[in-house]
Amino acid sequence: MKSRYDVVVVGAGPAGSVAARCAAAGGLDVLLIEKRQEIGSPVRCAEAVGVESLRPYLALDSRWVNAEVARFAVCNAVGDVVCLPPTEPTLVVERKIFDRELARLAAEAGAEVQAKTTAVGLLHDNGRVSGVRIQRAGQEYEVSARLVVAADGPESQTARWAGLETVPPLNDYYVSVQYLLSGVGEKVKPTECQYHLDVDFAPGGYAWVFPKGSNTANVGLVIEANYADTESAQARLERFVERHFPHASVLSVVVGGIPVTGGIRQMATHGLVVVGDAAHHADPLTGGGIGLGMMGAGLAMEVAVDALRRGDVSAGALRSYEAQWRRRFGRSHQALYKARKLAARIGQESINDLIKQASQLDLENMSLGEVALRLFAKHPLLLVEVGKLIATGFILK
Amino acid sequence: MNTGIKSPEKSIVVRRELCGSCGACVAVCQQNALFLLNAYLYVDAAACTACRRCVRVCPVRALSLVDVDMQQPAEVLL
Ligand SMILES: Cc1cc2nc3c(=O)[nH]c(=O)nc-3n(C[C@H](O)[C@H](O)[C@H](O)COP(=O)(O)OP(=O)(O)OC[C@H]3O[C@@H](n4cnc5c(N)ncnc54)[C@H](O)[C@@H]3O)c2cc1C
Ligand code: SF4
Ligand code: SF4
Numbered sequence: 261m262k263s264r265y266d267v268v269v270v271g272a273g274p275a276g277s278v279a280a281r282c283a284a285a286g287g288l289d290v291l292l293i294e295k296r297q298e299i300g301s302p303v304r305c306a307e308a309v310g311v312e313s314l315r316p317y318l319a320l321d322s323r324w325v326n327a328e329v330a331r332f333a334v335c336n337a338v339g340d341v342v343c344l345p346p347t348e349p350t351l352v353v354e355r356k357i358f359d360r361e362l363a364r365l366a367a368e369a370g371a372e373v374q375a376k377t378t379a380v381g382l383l384h385d386n387g388r389v390s391g392v393r394i395q396r397a398g399q400e401y402e403v404s405a406r407l408v409v410a411a412d413g414p415e416s417q418t419a420r421w422a423g424l425e426t427v428p429p430l431n432d433y434y435v436s437v438q439y440l441l442s443g444v445g446e447k448v449k450p451t452e453c454q455y456h457l458d459v460d461f462a463p464g465g466y467a468w469v470f471p472k473g474s475n476t477a478n479v480g481l482v483i484e485a486n487y488a489d490t491e492s493a494q495a496r497l498e499r500f501v502e503r504h505f506p507h508a509s510v511l512s513v514v515v516g517g518i519p520v521t522g523g524i525r526q527m528a529t530h531g532l533v534v535v536g537d538a539a540h541h542a543d544p545l546t547g548g549g550i551g552l553g554m555m556g557a558g559l560a561m562e563v564a565v566d567a568l569r570r571g572d573v574s575a576g577a578l579r580s581y582e583a584q585w586r587r588r589f590g591r592s593h594q595a596l597y598k599a600r601k602l603a604a605r606i607g608q609e610s611i612n613d614l615i616k617q618a619s620q621l622d623l624e625n626m627s628l629g630e631v632a633l634r635l636f637a638k639h640p641l642l643l644v645e646v647g648k649l650i651a652t653g654f655i656l657k
Numbered sequence: 658m659n660t661g662i663k664s665p666e667k668s669i670v671v672r673r674e675l676c677g678s679c680g681a682c683v684a685v686c687q688q689n690a691l692f693l694l695n696a697y698l699y700v701d702a703a704a705c706t707a708c709r710r711c712v713r714v715c716p717v718r719a720l721s722l723v724d725v726d727m728q729q730p731a732e733v734l735l
Contacts, residue, residue, distance in 0.1 A: 295694075304679060378694060395694070415680030420689055427687050430710065435681055437716045485685070485714045493716035515716045517681030 261374060261394075261401065265291045266568060268392045268405040269371075270379040270418045272299045275536025275553035276411030277362035278317055280371040282561035283409075288568060290371035291403065292363065293394060295378035300359030304413075304516040305550065306438055306470050306478045307358075308453060311349040313551025316558065318365060324357040327471045330451035336615035337458040337608060344623065350453070352470050352478070355550075362554075382408065382421040388530035388574075389422050407564055407573050408532045411557065414517050416538030422529050426538065428519040430485040434465055434547045435517050437493045438480025439501060440472065441508040448477045456481075457615070459608045461500045463487040464600075465547075469504070479505065480514065482547055484604070518547040520600065522593040527585065528578035533560045541589075545596035552589070559584055610639060667707040668725045669700045675719035682711035682720060 267283045269276045272294035280292035296302075308329070311320070329350040334342045367373045374396065383391035383402055391404035410418035419426045447469070448454075454469040461467050464484025471477050481497050494515075501508065519537065522544040527534050535541065535557040542549025563581035567573050603611065617635055626634075669691075678696040690704035691711060712720045 296696075302677075376695075380694070413680065415683035415693065417683070417689065417692070427685060430685065430714065433685060433714065435714050435716045488713050488716070492718045494718070513677065515677035515679040515681065517679065517684050517714060517716075519684065 261291065261372070261377075261396065261403065263402070264404045265289045265372075266405065267291070267407045267409060267564075268293070268403055269409040269411055270392060271295075271410070271412035271416075271536075271538070272359070272363045272366075272373065272375070273411060273413055273536060273553065274359060274362055274550050275538075275541070275557040276409065277359070277366045278554045279409045279411055279535055279557040279561050280366040280373070281317075281362075281369045282558060283407075283565060284366060284370035286561070286565035286568075288565065290366075291405075292366055292371050292373045293377040293379060293392075293396075294363070294373070294375045297376040298356075298360075299363045299373075299375055300356040303355045303512070303514055305355050305514070306468055306480055307353050307355050307472075307550075308470050308548065309351055309353055309550045310346075311351060313555055314351075317554055318361065320351075321361070324354045324361060325351050326354055326473045327352040327450060329453050331453075333452050333454045334615060335454060335456045335458075336612040337456075337460065338612050338616070340612070340616040340619045342615050342618040342623070343452075346453075352453070352472060353550075354472075379412070379418055382418065382532075389532040392418075406531070406568055409557075409560070409564075410532060410534040410538045411536050411553075412538050414519055414537045416534065419524070419532070419534045419538055422532045424524065424526050424529060424532075424534060426519075426524050426534070426540070428521050428540065431464075432519065432521040432544070433485040433517060434482035434520050435485050435488055435493045436465075436480060436482040436515065436547070437497045438478055438514040439497065439510045440476060440512040440514070441479050441501070441505055442476045442511050443508045444469075444475060444477045444479070444505055445507075447504060448475075456500075457603070457611050461496050464604050467497075467500050476511065478514075479508075482518065485517070518542055518549065520544040520547055520597070522597040523585070523589070526579075527560075527582040529575045530578075531573050533564055533578055533581060535560045541585075543596055544593055545600045556585060556589075559588065606639075614639060666725055667705075667722050668702050669705055669707075669711060670721050670723050671698045671700070672719045672721075673697075675717050677717060677719075679716070681714050681716060685710045685714050 266288040269280045377396040381393035456467040462481040465482035467481035519540040536553030541556040567577040690701040
């Protein structure tokens with residue numbers, strides 16, 4: 261490790277590794293640090309990701325693809341199921357291998373990667389971020405950088421040290437527990453991702469069952485943090501597993517949180533950009549953020565590499581990344597955000613009923629308009645709510 | 658970082674055998690009083706205002722807010 265770099269990236273998740281790789285490919289001197297001793301592990305993810313978002317960054321590889329998803333099955337609390345084709349080709353991946361491959365590609369592009377190396381503070385110079393205080397192998401180092409990239413995930417301290425507001429309100433924060441289950445049997449189809457909308461288990465969120473091959477599956481749930489008071493996320497998952505997979509074994513336990521605000525207010529300041537979950541890039545409806553984190557990091561580095569070349573890494577120059585991010589994702593994120601709030605508002609009975617109605621329709625041979633008409637006929641409340649969404653200018657993608 | 662004894666009467670205690678080092682609590686602490694280093698969660702007792710946000714969000718209930726006996730050594734409070 262040297263004492264000076266052009267760019268120091270904090271956090272080697274998908275967003276950080278993509279940021280480091282883009283910067284290195286742009287001819288810059290880059291350090292990528294990761295506090296865990298093994299990049300990609302422990303996993304904090306259900307591991308479903310759309311192929312389109314990966315395409316610019318890496319070629320598909322059977323080493324980290326566990327399943328190709330042919331359909332999404334959306335289930336209500338009383339046993340009805342609507343099956344939908346995925347909106348884009350989707351995979352269930354092995355993030356341990358996937359994350360490490362992304363970090364390896366960053367190293368191959370010329371970035372220096374250091375695991376078990378933690379950012380413990382920032383250096384400041386004249387009101388701008390000028391480097392990172394790093395702890396590694398029991399020693400503390402001051403490493404200066406022209407640009408710091410905060411890619412340190414939901415707990416991002418790096419952005420906070422720079423004075424940016426990243427703490428989500430509890431009603432925009434998902435808390436989550438997931439088990440990797442073995443012996444899941446017939447209930448899991450090898451190419452089907454299940455989503456369970458049932459407030460008894462996952463109030464303000466949902467439970468999922470994603471196939472991982474070889475009779476295993478990621479089975480987990482997210483709840484809106486406000487609902488964790490009455491029963492913890494883990495206790496809820498225990499009940500869900502008892503109900504659906506009473507005989508399965510637990511191969512691993514995953515815990516975590518996901519900010520679902522739809523994006524922090526300010527994603528850059530003098531000498532620093534924030535990307536990925538640290539910037540709340542994840543989908544504010546599903547909490548999915550692998551692909552969005554990578555795309556956000558890609559956008560940020562296009563702007564930042566150019567800013568570094570011009571020698572202007574002021575907040576003004578870097579915030580054009582934020583403007584671009586909002587142009588690309590602002591509207592769809594707001595629509596997804598509102599859809600989450602809408603789902604919470606209409607209540608379980610309406611959800612049960614909607615899924616039941618939809619399960620009886622021949623979705624493959626109907627236009628979206630026909631489907632909407634049939635569902636709205638029975639649910640005028642929903643029509644009003646969707647009307648409001650459209651009236652405010654947001655239409656679901 | 659201050660990891661010593663907190664002067665007010667409440668403090669956050671981590672049950673290490675439950676904690677999965679996920680950082681969900683760190684993300685919601687408005688005082689930035691929590692920090693994960695080498696998979697261990699540290700509490701900056703002086704910064705903590707005992708708001709309980711971290712206690713509420715922990716997916717595995719590893720955190721609790723306890724009355725502090727001022728005589729307790731710092732390690733017990735970490
Ligand atoms: C249970 C669960 C299920 C999920 N399921 C899905 C899913 O199916 N599909 C999907 O797309 N998304 C899913 N997500 C969200 C997804 O995991 C994140 O959006 C994604 O990992 C974000 O990538 P990132 O690179 O921004 O952050 P992360 O992957 O969180 O990476 C941040 C990295 O920074 C490191 N770090 C933090 N602080 C420091 C420091 N001080 N110094 C050095 N390193 C540091 C961390 O150790 C971590 O490795 C899920 C999340 C959870 C919790
Ligand atoms: S939220 Fe709970 S499990 Fe996660 S780091 Fe905090 S104390 Fe540990
Ligand atoms: S009680 Fe509040 S201030 Fe104290 S550590 Fe928890 S979240 Fe932070």
